[in-house]
Structure formats: C-alpha cells, structure tokens
Amino acid sequence: MNVQFRPEPSASVSVKTAIADCDIHPARATKDELYPFMAKRWHAHLETYGIQAYHGMMEGPPYPKAQPNASRRDAWPPEGGPQGSSLSFMQKQLLDPYNVALGVLNPLASGQGLRNQDFAGALCVAINDWQIEKWTSKDTRLKASIVVPTEDGAAAAAEIRRRAGDKNFVQVLLLSRNVEPLGQRRYWPIYEAAQEIGLPVGVHAFGFGGNPLTPSGWPSFYIEEMVGHAQCQQTVLASLVLEGVFERYPKLKMVMIEAGFGWAPSLGWRLDKNFERLHSEVPHLKRKPSEYIRDHVWWTTQPMEDPERREHLFQVIEWIGWDKLLFATDYPHWDFDEPSRVLPAGVSDANREAFYLGNAKKLYGIS
Amino acid sequence: MVRHVIAPVEELPPGTRKFLTIDERPIAIFNIKGEFFGLLNRCPHQGAALCEGPLIGLAQSSDPGEIEYTKLGEIIRCPWHGWEFDIRTGQSYCDPRRFRARAYPVNVEPGSAVVKGPYVAETLAVSVESDYVVVDL
Ligand code: FES
Numbered sequence: 001m002n003v004q005f006r007p008e009p010s011a012s013v014s015v016k017t018a019i020a021d022c023d024i025h026p027a028r029a030t031k032d033e034l035y036p037f038m039a040k041r042w043h044a045h046l047e048t049y050g051i052q053a054y055h056g057m058m059e060g061p062p063y064p065k066a067q068p069n070a071s072r073r074d075a076w077p078p079e080g081g082p083q084g085s086s087l088s089f090m091q092k093q094l095l096d097p098y099n100v101a102l103g104v105l106n107p108l109a110s111g112q113g114l115r116n117q118d119f120a121g122a123l124c125v126a127i128n129d130w131q132i133e134k135w136t137s138k139d140t141r142l143k144a145s146i147v148v149p150t151e152d153g154a155a156a157a158a159e160i161r162r163r164a165g166d167k168n169f170v171q172v173l174l175l176s177r178n179v180e181p182l183g184q185r186r187y188w189p190i191y192e193a194a195q196e197i198g199l200p201v202g203v204h205a206f207g208f209g210g211n212p213l214t215p216s217g218w219p220s221f222y223i224e225e226m227v228g229h230a231q232c233q234q235t236v237l238a239s240l241v242l243e244g245v246f247e248r249y250p251k252l253k254m255v256m257i258e259a260g261f262g263w264a265p266s267l268g269w270r271l272d273k274n275f276e277r278l279h280s281e282v283p284h285l286k287r288k289p290s291e292y293i294r295d296h297v298w299w300t301t302q303p304m305e306d307p308e309r310r311e312h313l314f315q316v317i318e319w320i321g322w323d324k325l326l327f328a329t330d331y332p333h334w335d336f337d338e339p340s341r342v343l344p345a346g347v348s349d350a351n352r353e354a355f356y357l358g359n360a361k362k363l364y365g366i367s
Numbered sequence: 368m369v370r371h372v373i374a375p376v377e378e379l380p381p382g383t384r385k386f387l388t389i390d391e392r393p394i395a396i397f398n399i400k401g402e403f404f405g406l407l408n409r410c411p412h413q414g415a416a417l418c419e420g421p422l423i424g425l426a427q428s429s430d431p432g433e434i435e436y437t438k439l440g441e442i443i444r445c446p447w448h449g450w451e452f453d454i455r456t457g458q459s460y461c462d463p464r465r466f467r468a469r470a471y472p473v474n475v476e477p478g479s480a481v482v483k484g485p486y487v488a489e490t491l492a493v494s495v496e497s498d499y500v501v502v503d504l
Binding site for chain 1 (some may be wrong): 412413414415416419420421446447448449
C-alpha cells in the first residue's frame with residue numbers, strides 16, 4: 001500500500017574512482033537454485049528434514065532483523081526473489097554506479113554451522129559451485145569466498161584444497177559464532193589448508209553455533225545483537241592469538257568482517273598487559289599478542305566506525321595500520337555503507353586509495 | 368519560490384505517493400488521509416532514496432515499559448539505515464538538531480487557478496475541471 005510509483009533504482013552518488021567492496025552478500029532466488037549442485041539425496045533431505053542449526057529447533061537467525069531479510073528496502077530485484085539474488089540488479093544498483101572493481105562475495109546462509117555434518121558439507125560444496133556458475137563466471141569483478149562446514153575440520157580442509165588455484169575464489173569464509181572459539185584445535189585443519197593454498201581466512205559476524213551471543217546469555221533486542229558482534233569477534237581474535245594459531249601458521253592472514261575495528265587497540269592493550277604477567281600459561285606464544293594482531297589481521301570497514309571526532313578514528317586506524325583496512329558496503333543489507341560518505345576529509349591520497357582499493361587488491365591477489 | 372503542478376488530485380489518492388524530478392531535485396509527494404506532503408527524496412544521512420521507505424508511526428516511551436505509538440503513517444523510515452523523519456516537517460528523530468529531511472509545502476488548487484498562474488506543468492495536460500496538487504520549491 002505504501003509505494004505506488006517506484007522510481008528507477010539508482011545509486012545516490014556515482015563514484016568516479018574504482019573501489020573494492022569486500023563484503024557483498026549473494027542470495028538464492030529460489031530454494032531449489034542449489035539443487036543442480038547437490039546430489040538428489042540431499043534434495044530429499046532438505047525437503048523432508050529442513051535445516052537444523054545448533055541454536056535450536058527453528059530456521060533462520062535467532063534474533064529479529066530490522067528490515068525484511070535484514071536488507072535495504074530498495075534492493076528487491078524487479079524480477080522477484082530476495083535482495084541480493086539478481087546479478088543484473090546488483091550490477092545496476094551496486095557494481096556499476098559505485099565503480100566496484102573488485103567485489104568479494106560472502107554467502108551467509110551457507111550450511112556452515114548445521115548439526116548434520118554431511119549435509120553441511122554438501123550444502124557448502126553446492127554453494128561454492130553455485131557462486132562460480134551464477135556470479136563469478138558471469139561478472140569478472142566478482143570473486144567468491146569458499147564456504148566450509150566449519151565444525152568438521154577435515155571436510156572443511158578438503159573443500160579448501162579442492163578449490164586450490166581456482167581464480168574464482170579469493171578467501172575462505174568462516175562465521176564468528178561457532179560451537180567453540182575459533183582458535184581451538186578442531187578448527188586448525190582449516191587454517192592449515194588455507195595457508196597451504198595461500199588464501200586469507202575471513203571471519204564474518206553471525207553464525208549458528210548455538211551459544212548465546214553474549215557471555216551473559218541471550219539478550220532481548222536486535223540492537224544488542226548488532227553491538228554484540230564486536231564482542232563476539234573479540235573472543236574469536238583472542239582465541240586465535242592465545243591458542244597459538246598465528247604461531248603455528250605464520251603465513252596465515254585473517255580478515256575480520258563486519259564487526260567493526262574501533263575495539264582493536266583496546267583488545268591489543270589488554271592482551272599485552274595480561275601477557276606480561278601470564279605468559280607462563282601460554283608459553284607457545286613468542287611475541288606480544290598485539291603483534292600477532294597487527295601482522296595477521298585485516299579489517300573490513302562496514303559498519304564504519306563513526307566517532308564524534310574524526311581524530312579519534314584516525315588514531316584507531318593508525319594503531320591498526322592504513323594498510324589493513326578493506327572497504328565494504330555489506331550490500332544488500334540494511335546497514336549498507338555508501339562509499340562516498342564514510343571516510344572523513346583529511347586523509348592523504350595514498351591512504352585513501354589503499355582504503356578503497358589498494359589493500360584489497362593486494363590481500364586478495366588481484367592485479 | 369516557484370510553484371510546480373504535480374498531478375490532478377485523483378491521480379494521487381490517499382495512501383499513495385508519487386516520485387518526480389523537479390529542477391534536477393528528486394521529490395516525493397505523499398497523500399496521507401487527504402493531506403499532501405512533499406519531501407526531498409534523498410536521505411541526509413548517506414543519501415538513500417528516503418521516500419522509498421515505509422510509513423510508520425512513532426514509538427516513544429516516557430518510562431521503561433510505557434510505550435506510546437503516535438503519528439501513525441506520518442513517519443518515514445529510511446530504506447537503508449532506518450532513520451525516522453516526520454513527513455510533515457522533515458524533522459529527524461535520531462538527531463533532530465543535526466539532521467532534517469528537506470520538506471516542501473504542497474497544496475491543492477483548483478484547475479482554474481492553476482491555468483491562470485505562472486506555473487510550470489509537469490508532463491501533464493492541464494485541464495480546468497479538476498483540482499491539482501501543487502508544490503512550492
Ligand atoms: S541513508 Fe538514510 S538512514 Fe542512512
């Protein structure tokens with residue numbers, strides 16, 4: 001009833017210089033879109049039993065979302081289907097007007113974190129094949145992330161190795177909420193395989209691991225989930241550092257996706273301070289925790305930190321390094337960052353270029 | 368201030384909105400229960416097409432547990448980050464002092480007045496029988 005005459009979809013501002021968008025969420029137009037990539041046995045399984053995540057007998061995420069599919073309301077494709085499910089509309093609304101030279105796809109409803117490990121594995125393989133078929137082979141600006149059945153380290157590693165050398169893929173994708181913190185040994189085969197094939201591992205906010213979002217239980221509101229992602233990602237990062245993942249896999253590169261970066265310095269300071277006193281507990285660490293973080297971790301920008309005073313933003317970035325930030329919009333989700341509006345004035349041309357494009361091209365090996 | 372004729376009143380019944388571009392500015396005109404309002408169709412936050420959002424009410428609370436829901440159908444919620452604006456005034460509710468959406472006065476005028484005036488008709492043949500929606504920019 002609300003919208004009577006819909007204007008042509010368009011970006012509000014067109015962006016002249018090329019950018020990378022390191023967090024784009026492709027969606028399936030229909031439930032059976034994955035069937036060509038899955039054995040018949042799994043079609044029947046899906047139809048009979050559905051999808052069971054660790055968080056209980058329900059489908060979908062455990063918190064409500066502010067907008068349908070947590071997406072921009074202007075992002076429904078004209079031909080139907082959910083937001084993010086149409087390549088031509090994505091080109092028209094995102095890739096062309098914002099001059100996206102590199103777009104990294106991060107499928108979220110992916111089979112990661114399902115209780116049935118065989119089914120999780122089959123879904124992940126299907127999604128990886130589908131990303132090539134529907135997206136990366138049709139638009140060379142787009143690159144895919146390898147989704148893996150996270151809780152089954154061996155199967156996840158096998159899927160990563162299966163994609164070795166395939167230029168359609170530029171990273172391995174995990175989610176932040178899993179059965180255990182991501183530094184634990186059950187996940188090490190993933191890091192070993194990723195290091196071996198030379199791809200960074202992205203950790204995107206969200207997940208289906210069954211634990212409450214916060215250490216003090218399940219909060220009431222979606223807004224608590226939105227800020228809780230940062231706390232969750234801190235746990236992930238502390239675990240990766242303290243379990244010795246970076247010591248064990250010295251070439252591993254991690255990307256923290258969609259959980260902010262303003263908290264990075266304080267986590268680093270806190271870890272370092274405790275490490276001075278408690279290093280005998282974690283003698284496998286050879287360096288200060290903050291050094292692992294600064295050497296091994298990249299950060300996507302959306303949701304871009306927005307302090308009252310821009311100097312504070314620049315101070316945080318100085319701690320992290322201007323070479324470690326990767327611009328992202330989070331299209332088609334509702335908290336989309338508009339590229340021309342997120343970075344305040346006062347940034348040198350070299351840092352600006354690195355922020356919007358250079359860092360991503362380097363990390364993801366795009367010439 | 369220049370006045371622009373938007374449409375005959377019958378073309379914009381209650382509950383509908385119309386998008387148009389006037390002097391290169393994207394504008395949306397709303398008919399809310401017979402009253403007409405105009406807004407710049409660009410969100411002051413990050414520039415989304417603001418008027419594509421849903422019309423909602425305003426949830427306010429004097430004390431935790433007490434919720435008042437008023438202005439039903441008079442608040443537009445941006446399709447991107449959900450900032451809320453009063454379509455009567457353009458006032459924002461997230462940060463009223465720093466952000467406001469540009470609101471334009473909209474009136475209904477009889478056709479006879481419209482054809483006589485120095486008005487610019489938008490893509491429609493003006494006839495004198497009906498009333499017209501007119502916006503001041
Ligand atoms: S662009 Fe409208 S709320 Fe952000």
